[in-house]
Amino acid sequence: MTAAADIAAHPDDARHVHDALVLAARGPIVDPNPRVGCVVVAPDGQVVGRGWHAGAGTAHAEVVALREAGDAARGGTAYVTLEPCAHTGRTGPCARALVDAAVSRVVFAQTDPDLRARGGADVLRAAGVEVTGGVLAEEAAALNPYWTFAAQHERPYVTWKFAATLDGRSAAADGSSRWVSGPRSRADVHRLRSEVGAVLVGTGTVLADDPQLTARDDDGVASPRQPLRVVMGERQIPAGARVLGETAPTLHLPTRDPAIVLKSLHDKGIRRVLLEGGPTVGAAFLQTDLVDEVIAYIAAKLLGFGASAVGPLGVTTIDDAIELNLHDVRRLGDDVRLTYRRPRC
Ligand code: AOF
Numbered sequence: 001m002t003a004a005a006d007i008a009a010h011p012d013d014a015r016h017v018h019d020a021l022v023l024a025a026r027g028p029i030v031d032p033n034p035r036v037g038c039v040v041v042a043p044d045g046q047v048v049g050r051g052w053h054a055g056a057g058t059a060h061a062e063v064v065a066l067r068e069a070g071d072a073a074r075g076g077t078a079y080v081t082l083e084p085c086a087h088t089g090r091t092g093p094c095a096r097a098l099v100d101a102a103v104s105r106v107v108f109a110q111t112d113p114d115l116r117a118r119g120g121a122d123v124l125r126a127a128g129v130e131v132t133g134g135v136l137a138e139e140a141a142a143l144n145p146y147w148t149f150a151a152q153h154e155r156p157y158v159t160w161k162f163a164a165t166l167d168g169r170s171a172a173a174d175g176s177s178r179w180v181s182g183p184r185s186r187a188d189v190h191r192l193r194s195e196v197g198a199v200l201v202g203t204g205t206v207l208a209d210d211p212q213l214t215a216r217d218d219d220g221v222a223s224p225r226q227p228l229r230v231v232m233g234e235r236q237i238p239a240g241a242r243v244l245g246e247t248a249p250t251l252h253l254p255t256r257d258p259a260i261v262l263k264s265l266h267d268k269g270i271r272r273v274l275l276e277g278g279p280t281v282g283a284a285f286l287q288t289d290l291v292d293e294v295i296a297y298i299a300a301k302l303l304g305f306g307a308s309a310v311g312p313l314g315v316t317t318i319d320d321a322i323e324l325n326l327h328d329v330r331r332l333g334d335d336v337r338l339t340y341r342r343p344r345c
């Protein structure tokens, strides 16, 4: 059936998928798994089941919705925000569960980009279930942008954040670097930390600055959601380092290779990494084209002299500059937050 004919034959598809998207949004934003929602509609048009995925290790959205629907799902339609999975992971395959529940039609939004899990549409069709995919697909992908990116690239999305003065200095001539940016920028960084799977620095930053790398509010109270703190590099982390404090978990990866670091974080279910390292770590990721987004906090200060935010990138002529697209500009007190993205993202 063509897309137009599909819409004519099933005028309620978009409405039900939209409702499934609203359910999906109840899931956790930071999780190894995507947020997924499902609505089951009986043959008479009544909604008989609703479900959403509450995070890795819990039941998938379809299973929750089918459980509520029971026998009423027979001959009905399941609307899902993601192609039902075909794999047995932490839970059983949803495509099978839909066949067993005897639904006659499945409408989904985003095709599953996860190589392990995809193929559910084929399983359903092979069992005689009518399948329509791609309804509100972009909206569904936008619900899980970092998970979608990570599944497509088999690595987490990398946001590199730095603070600098208006003239691009991250430390003064005497090495002092605390309070480059203002209080609103610092609060914004803490919000960002609570929204990523992991924050990453090199051992050099741990030794030089002894950061905590936790997400805290203005009064220093730890946020309910803490990122995994990752320290990369071969040097030892001193026993008393604040990054080893108990507020959040910490992982030391004794390597300087950005690709190896991202591979191990991806395997651990991390979908977005906030790179907070110093100039060396930042340069290592930029040089290997492993930075997807740059967030610059530009402070209302001038130093005239001092360390730059990023180390040498191997660029000696303007044609070789790393090019970015400006995505967002925001004023934070006297500071400005600039968000740039690599053209691919
Ligand atoms: C669905 N419905 O609600 C979700 C799906 O480790 P598991 O078993 O939980 O599987 C995770 C993968 O399953 C995940 O990467 C994605 O491809 C799919 N998630 N699929 O049919 C759901 N959460």
Ligand code: ZN
Pocket (backbone or CB within 6 Å): 060, 061, 062, 084, 085, 086, 092, 093, 094, 095
């Ligand atoms: Zn599933």
